[in-house]
Amino acid sequence: MPAELVFVTGGARSGKSAFAEARAHALGGAGVTYLATAQAFDDEMRDRIGRHRADRPAAWDTLEEPLDVAGALRAARHPVVLLDCLSLWVSNLMLADHPDDAILRRVDDLLAENTRTLIVVTNEVGLGIVPDNALARRYRDVLGWANQRAARASTEAYLLASGLPLRLK
Template sequence: MSALLILGGARSGKSRYGQARIEGFAGPLTYIATAQAFDDEMAERIARHQADRGPRWRTVEAPLDLAEAIAAVRDGAVLVDCLTLWVSNLILAERDCDAAGMALCAGLADCRVPVALIANEVGLGIVPDNALARRFRDAAGWLNQRIAKTVDEVVFVAAGLPLVLKSGA
């Protein structure tokens, strides 16, 4: 595996699956976090995730500059969690999601270490009732498609069970 996209819904087990896959690699492990703690509940979630990972992991916070954060990792393996929050951050910062997605794909093509990217599949529900939510859903869906074409492997996780959509083998 050089690049893997893991898709799923909320609480599907996608992050746990991604962490287990990356922990199978030798060397240092880097967790690139896109989440931002805007409230106490999110701060608690972030702390819980950090405790679950253990001492082998180094955490890098990259709410906006994800391609650069991945490129800075020179050894070991990387877990990015998650692309969907990254899209939300880009929209709120009024950044160009398409340009950022293209930069991320270019960075993945040049990446020297194995990388797993976590993303929510947000297109399985109803059409949102407001323009911002539709813009978010569309940007997340387009990014997932772009990343899926770029990476070697794509896995969909539901109820903790992985379903391989694209195999690198």
């Protein structure tokens, strides 16, 4: 039986993380590993990470891994894992000079290997004007493809807007 995969997408500040945390709590109670992909390069980012951490249940494990997310997933102590977020993982891999096909293969491998109940948070970034710079356009493409793969593999999927979920699947 394939593992349960909950896919949660939406824009910035759309309430994705809060929704995903509520779903993780419903599925795993206190037995949830939070797998963070964020890297704090500056104060703005450090603030965002700190704010998010303070909002999570104290009993949850936290793993921080910007690149080897599949390895961190295998190392997780709990049967329910909340990956927050796929979009930053893709961004981290791009910044570490991984080519597009290697990034998408990593996403495929993670989805294929996974045996846990996995909640995946990600971002929709393709609903604005075409960005001026080529790196942003490449990120839109690669993340869009990665999102499609995760959404296709999901057993339930949601689009968040203003904190409210639309059921995609």
